[in-house]
Amino acid sequence: MPIATPIRTANRRQRWSEASHRPWSGVGLAILLALGLAACGGKPAEGEGAKPAASAQAKPGDKGEKKEKPPIPVEVAPVERRSIAASYTGTASLQAPNEAMIVAKTSGVLLRLQAEEGDTVRAGQVLARLDPERTRLEVARSEATLRKLEAEYKRSKELYDRKLIAADAHERIRFDVDTQRAAYNLAKLELSYTDIVAPFDGVIAERMVKEGNLINVNQTLFRIVDAARLEAVLNVPERELATLRSGLPVRLAVDALPGIAFEGRIDRISPVVDSATGTFRATASFEDAEARLKPGMFGRIAVVYDQRHDSLTVPRLALLEEGDDAAVFVVRDGTVVRTRVALGYINGEFAEVKRGVEEGDRVVTAGKVAVRDGSKVEVIGANAEAPGAEAEDEEEEGKEGAALAGAARP
Numbered sequence: 001m002p003i004a005t006p007i008r009t010a011n012r013r014q015r016w017s018e019a020s021h022r023p024w025s026g027v028g029l030a031i032l033l034a035l036g037l038a039a040c041g042g043k044p045a046e047g048e049g050a051k052p053a054a055s056a057q058a059k060p061g062d063k064g065e066k067k068e069k070p071p072i073p074v075e076v077a078p079v080e081r082r083s084i085a086a087s088y089t090g091t092a093s094l095q096a097p098n099e100a101m102i103v104a105k106t107s108g109v110l111l112r113l114q115a116e117e118g119d120t121v122r123a124g125q126v127l128a129r130l131d132p133e134r135t136r137l138e139v140a141r142s143e144a145t146l147r148k149l150e151a152e153y154k155r156s157k158e159l160y161d162r163k164l165i166a167a168d169a170h171e172r173i174r175f176d177v178d179t180q181r182a183a184y185n186l187a188k189l190e191l192s193y194t195d196i197v198a199p200f201d202g203v204i205a206e207r208m209v210k211e212g213n214l215i216n217v218n219q220t221l222f223r224i225v226d227a228a229r230l231e232a233v234l235n236v237p238e239r240e241l242a243t244l245r246s247g248l249p250v251r252l253a254v255d256a257l258p259g260i261a262f263e264g265r266i267d268r269i270s271p272v273v274d275s276a277t278g279t280f281r282a283t284a285s286f287e288d289a290e291a292r293l294k295p296g297m298f299g300r301i302a303v304v305y306d307q308r309h310d311s312l313t314v315p316r317l318a319l320l321e322e323g324d325d326a327a328v329f330v331v332r333d334g335t336v337v338r339t340r341v342a343l344g345y346i347n348g349e350f351a352e353v354k355r356g357v358e359e360g361d362r363v364v365t366a367g368k369v370a371v372r373d374g375s376k377v378e379v380i381g382a383n384a385e386a387p388g389a390e391a392e393d394e395e396e397e398g399k400e401g402a403a404l405a406g407a408a409r410p
Helices: 005-019 026-039 052-058 132-161 167-190 387-408
Strands: 072-078 080-095 099-103 108-113 126-130 196-197 202-207 218-226 229-237 249-253 263-269 278-288 298-315 321-322 323-330 336-346 350-355 364-368 377-380
Touching: 072 323, 080 263, 080 336, 108 278, 126 218, 132 167, 167 263, 249 278, 298 336, 323 387
Parallel strands: 072 377
Antiparallel strands: 072 364, 080 229, 080 298, 099 218, 108 126, 126 196, 202 218, 229 278, 249 263, 249 298, 263 278, 298 350, 321 323, 323 336, 323 364, 336 350
């Protein structure tokens, strides 16, 4: 065994030396040829092998290739000058300051109704009549008793003048006459209560009884309201206490009458602030000669406490409000620029801009969510520029120039 190992090693070295001097096989030559072509910049022949390479080069999503995004459609509005008002807005229900529940002051059967719901009535007009027979008889009895006592007092006075009766007896009869006269007047007043009358001008809002009902004292028969003057009570935050005052103009809008604004004024302001809610009461009054406003209507009220004329304004839809900062997207040469603005008064539709934009600038009102600072946009809508307007203008100018040149030829 020790002698066989060196012989095997020598055989292996001899075989490796012979293999290294053999000529290259066909596979090796093909690999060398391919490497040589690649090193010399050789291109594969056009045909089936070229198609996969071309498709690989045309693959979308390569890092070096960038597609231009289409412009984002937006709507714009111009920055304009207009009058703008500073106002406080709130909601309230309309109330009638003159409203009353008409009750019976005496008892009796309701004989006749002389007014119905919705009727306009005048102060003192009879609305219903109760049975007056019992009270009329009471008046007659009181009147008879009064006549008797007055006759006794007349005879007593003659006797007293002749010193035939005592002074205290004469005075007692006089007191009885006065007492009976008061009872007679009270009976007549009770008889007048059988006529149910309107306490003031107004409209019958509700009728609670029917003819033939037995009416008790203090029973409610009608509800009457005076709708000629209505009030609305606003609960205003205390921070507005310094801006609101009596006499300020007020504008009212109600859902039941769309498109109609009613003018009014602040009638009075409460001098105290409710500590529980931090608000104070401001009462506005409205007069409607056509009686379109009704008590109970829910309305939106704007109290105008200042007015500025010729102010630079933008639509509120254009505002980008982030905390205390405000900005707008201004369109310049097809690109939006995010511009910070300083705001003044703000009303329902427009906001006053103190600085940041100029008159004539166009600000984005629709499509703000889709754009960013520097985005390419396409203006659509009413304020979009006609795409071929400039070309048409140049064409018209060219036609006018040609016509003038033709006219100048001899």
